[in-house]
Amino acid sequence: xxxxVLSFGYQEYDGPILESFDxxxxxxxxxxxxxxxxxxxxxxxxxxxxxxxxxxxxxxMVAGQVRNLAKPIRWFSIPNLWRYEQPGKGRLREHWQLNVxxxxxxSYRAEVEILLIAxxxxxxxxxxxxxxxxxxxxxxxxxxxxxxxxxxxxxKSQAVSKLLDKKAKISREAFEEEIxxxxxxxxxxxxxxxxxxxxxxxSLENFDGIDVEALGFARKLFYDLKVxxxxxxxxxxxxxxxxxxxxxxxxxxxxxxxxxNRRSLYGGGRYDNLIGLFSNDQLTGIGFGLxxxxxxxxxxxxxxxxxxxxxxxxxxxxMEELLFPEVLKLADLLRKEGIKVETMLEAGKVGKxxxxxxxKGYRYVIFLGESEIAKKEVQLKDLQSGEQHIxxxxxxxxxxKDSLLG
Amino acid sequence: xxxxVLSFGYQEYDGPILESFDxxxxxxxxxxxxxxxxxxxxxxxxxxxxxxxxxxxxxxMVAGQVRNLAKPIRWFSIPNLWRYEQPGKGRLREHWQLNVxxxxxxSYRAEVEILLIAxxxxxxxxxxxxxxxxxxxxxxxxxxxxxxxxxxxxxKSQAVSKLLDKKAKISREAFEEEIxxxxxxxxxxxxxxxxxxxxxxxSLENFDGIDVEALGFARKLFYDLKVxxxxxxxxxxxxxxxxxxxxxxxxxxxxxxxxxNRRSLYGGGRYDNLIGLFSNDQLTGIGFGLxxxxxxxxxxxxxxxxxxxxxxxxxxxxMEELLFPEVLKLADLLRKEGIKVETMLEAGKVGKxxxxxxxKGYRYVIFLGESEIAKKEVQLKDLQSGEQHIxxxxxxxxxxKDSLLG
Numbered sequence: 001x002x003x004x005v006l007s008f009g010y011q012e013y014d015g016p017i018l019e020s021f022d023x024x025x026x027x028x029x030x031x032x033x034x035x036x037x038x039x040x041x042x043x044x045x046x047x048x049x050x051x052x053x054x055x056x057x058x059x060x061m062v063a064g065q066v067r068n069l070a071k072p073i074r075w076f077s078i079p080n081l082w083r084y085e086q087p088g089k090g091r092l093r094e095h096w097q098l099n100v101x102x103x104x105x106x107s108y109r110a111e112v113e114i115l116l117i118a119x120x121x122x123x124x125x126x127x128x129x130x131x132x133x134x135x136x137x138x139x140x141x142x143x144x145x146x147x148x149x150x151x152x153x154x155x156k157s158q159a160v161s162k163l164l165d166k167k168a169k170i171s172r173e174a175f176e177e178e179i180x181x182x183x184x185x186x187x188x189x190x191x192x193x194x195x196x197x198x199x200x201x202x203s204l205e206n207f208d209g210i211d212v213e214a215l216g217f218a219r220k221l222f223y224d225l226k227v228x229x230x231x232x233x234x235x236x237x238x239x240x241x242x243x244x245x246x247x248x249x250x251x252x253x254x255x256x257x258x259x260x261n262r263r264s265l266y267g268g269g270r271y272d273n274l275i276g277l278f279s280n281d282q283l284t285g286i287g288f289g290l291x292x293x294x295x296x297x298x299x300x301x302x303x304x305x306x307x308x309x310x311x312x313x314x315x316x317x318x319m320e321e322l323l324f325p326e327v328l329k330l331a332d333l334l335r336k337e338g339i340k341v342e343t344m345l346e347a348g349k350v351g352k353x354x355x356x357x358x359x360k361g362y363r364y365v366i367f368l369g370e371s372e373i374a375k376k377e378v379q380l381k382d383l384q385s386g387e388q389h390i391x392x393x394x395x396x397x398x399x400x401k402d403s404l405l406g
Numbered sequence: 407x408x409x410x411v412l413s414f415g416y417q418e419y420d421g422p423i424l425e426s427f428d429x430x431x432x433x434x435x436x437x438x439x440x441x442x443x444x445x446x447x448x449x450x451x452x453x454x455x456x457x458x459x460x461x462x463x464x465x466x467m468v469a470g471q472v473r474n475l476a477k478p479i480r481w482f483s484i485p486n487l488w489r490y491e492q493p494g495k496g497r498l499r500e501h502w503q504l505n506v507x508x509x510x511x512x513s514y515r516a517e518v519e520i521l522l523i524a525x526x527x528x529x530x531x532x533x534x535x536x537x538x539x540x541x542x543x544x545x546x547x548x549x550x551x552x553x554x555x556x557x558x559x560x561x562k563s564q565a566v567s568k569l570l571d572k573k574a575k576i577s578r579e580a581f582e583e584e585i586x587x588x589x590x591x592x593x594x595x596x597x598x599x600x601x602x603x604x605x606x607x608x609s610l611e612n613f614d615g616i617d618v619e620a621l622g623f624a625r626k627l628f629y630d631l632k633v634x635x636x637x638x639x640x641x642x643x644x645x646x647x648x649x650x651x652x653x654x655x656x657x658x659x660x661x662x663x664x665x666x667n668r669r670s671l672y673g674g675g676r677y678d679n680l681i682g683l684f685s686n687d688q689l690t691g692i693g694f695g696l697x698x699x700x701x702x703x704x705x706x707x708x709x710x711x712x713x714x715x716x717x718x719x720x721x722x723x724x725m726e727e728l729l730f731p732e733v734l735k736l737a738d739l740l741r742k743e744g745i746k747v748e749t750m751l752e753a754g755k756v757g758k759x760x761x762x763x764x765x766k767g768y769r770y771v772i773f774l775g776e777s778e779i780a781k782k783e784v785q786l787k788d789l790q791s792g793e794q795h796i797x798x799x800x801x802x803x804x805x806x807k808d809s810l811l812g
Contacts, residue, residue, distance in 0.1 A: 006719075006746055007747065008741070008747070009716075009746060017423060017456070017486065038424070038449075040444075040447075041446075042444060042490065043444075043490045044490070070761075094422055094424075105751045106752075107751055109752070113751065120741075224731065227734060227735070228738060313412075313415050315415070324515065324630075325630065328633060329633070329634070335413045335526075338413075339413075340412055340413050341413065343415075344478070345513055346511060346513050346515070355476075
């Protein structure tokens, strides 16, 4: 994840794990503040809390530097976050979350980049086409549909929006039963809602009062995604709602297509007033958060968990005490060439030392005996294939670089 | 730091930032537990604390897996730690600390490796010869000197040892005034103490009852340091004490030689019973901890703070809206070649975009205009030298790799 985000020129930031309780009281949802915070009073009588999310810290930090920072501001972080929740599937009390944010770009190209990053991360883990789907919508489209096409007042708009968000999780009957009392003319409006949820950017134009500016924004966005060749994985879907109040423009969610884990993996969107609590400056932004626990379920479901064997490091056993200075010197030389080397520190039998190498997850082992030292060569064994070759010392660094990286 | 430790085959671990209060009550010093802990009762009525040091977590984790882990166990971590201290020079409430530990090797070669790592980290930051000094001693030597050469009983040994530790910070008069009441025959013993503090490994042999096994251990250690060519930076010095009770063998401390900052930068040593609280297994170990705050003072004092300019990333301005898809495609291509690229997302004047690149700390900028696109080339500008060259698109990835890494 870090490699992908760095490749887009993002800079890594971090904040303290302890923040003032008031920061979360002002910025976080009620459930977090009331029930999930690890908060306490410190020895200096300050009411503090361990961070349950990174966004309030980000808003505070960006607001403090907004006039000094060159735009666009591209920041990311991979903080650990704590919530007092019931641990279970997809949920732990401590989890890690990639946060990617881009500030200061009003154009749809900010969306292009953020969606490209969201997609590139999945590809970097080897996720094949069809294993995930990124769905994009726009708050302007939803709001104009609810407020103008359906003529709903604000409170009812919000209630309907919340229902649309949970529609996929309840039966059609339950959905209709809950939504009917919120509509003026359900028999006429319900078919409109179903039609809305299945619309394309083009067919949305037919709805009365729909936000044509937002539609135009989405159209330009999808044009560029096509230029980049990623229009298949990323589709427009007006049924995407996202619960948070602070989104003001494009919103998106990444879904696992595995039928046993059909859930939202991560998502984000545009917010135009994130720093408003801390600054009078206006600063538009767009970002997303990606939690490690749900992401790991995705990787496991598609058999994509990275191989954590240490194939990037070479292991050198020590067969005889007397050879130890030579092993030391060889290891030192290889490290100076940028090669990672673990050596044994006590002499022992070959078989046992190979067992150690295997248990530690190594693939390549270097044997250095008296005859090899005399001939200025080593034996390089590949534990995976069982092959063993004699390598002249001079060629060893380049040979190892090929093997360990290749 | 991470690069150096990984090059020795160490594996990175982490633990939770919250641990049971009892863990620190059992393992940490009284000052930490009584006055410096960020402790509180969580929503499940557990008395917990934010970690003030990593060693108790390490001991708990290693003890839990000691029978499954292949020896030697080489682990490192760079945790953030919290102590409620008065912030000041070299002291912050949150700091980061590299912890490097090697378990399961009784031989002096564990000391060789740990000292080599401690030295390599300084070299990796460019610390020149003479900017630091690593001083090594052995608890066995100190204990035998106090207990046998001076015939002090245990309590007095400890008190004298504490005084020796603070000797450098107080006047000779104050030192003697404090130490005299602890000795049976000060007039005879004080000269012995001064002589001890200035001894070499060889001259220590002349003290009655000195631990010759420990002396032999130190001798073998320094022989190998000589083989590695690092005997200059690392010297034997029996005046090194280190306050912690849990050290049982070699101990060392790294000193800044800058006369304005003559302090201990970091240190460590061998402990034979770290996991004793959690396991009946015996496991010898050696390790050290390196805090970021004091280390930064060292780097600043010797003008070694790394250049944080982003010379590893290339910046692409966008001169005209219409060229944006071409910029996108070029950036995508370069990223696939492993090159980090930040692009502008809104068109603007050249001068202003170069200002942005400079403010963001970039050195290399790529210009892509209509004529360059037609000719399949780009302009590569080095903001540092002011030079600008035309590069064919095909050569760009390799040219950039040379520039960004070189």
